[in-house]
Amino acid sequence: MQRQRVWVKTLSKDEKRTIALTCERFIAEVLVPRFLPEVRPTRFNYPVALYGKWHGDRYRFLQRYRSGFPDNAGEEFDSAFARLDHETGDRFHLMWQRHTGQWLCLRPSVTLEEALRLIETEGLVQPNPP
Numbered sequence: 001m002q003r004q005r006v007w008v009k010t011l012s013k014d015e016k017r018t019i020a021l022t023c024e025r026f027i028a029e030v031l032v033p034r035f036l037p038e039v040r041p042t043r044f045n046y047p048v049a050l051y052g053k054w055h056g057d058r059y060r061f062l063q064r065y066r067s068g069f070p071d072n073a074g075e076e077f078d079s080a081f082a083r084l085d086h087e088t089g090d091r092f093h094l095m096w097q098r099h100t101g102q103w104l105c106l107r108p109s110v111t112l113e114e115a116l117r118l119i120e121t122e123g124l125v126q127p128n129p130p
Helices: 013-035 112-121
Strands: 046-055 058-066 076-088 091-097 103-110
Touching: 013 046, 013 058, 013 112, 076 103, 076 112, 091 112, 103 112
Parallel strands: none
Antiparallel strands: 046 058, 058 076, 076 091, 091 103
């Protein structure tokens, strides 16, 4: 069986900037107040920030953690909790990450607004609570 190739227009810098600004506003106005209203240090790993960034034509929503363990106290790392894979035009695949690190599609071909609403309401694509 031969694979069929499909050409997809990549996003321009301006399109990426517009999408990133919309996502950053969503993170600041919806996700941070709900999932990280304050940083609460613990003796384990604890969340300190929520943000997003582009990786090619994929926009990842990330949760930054800081370690409270004595042997590596203060070290930080990121954990992605949702991803938007650009499909075409104004459509994205909303992805969630399994505990194995594998990304799976929660909803295919949704608009940015639909994807953000789903992130707000669907537990699979939300950050871990503190």
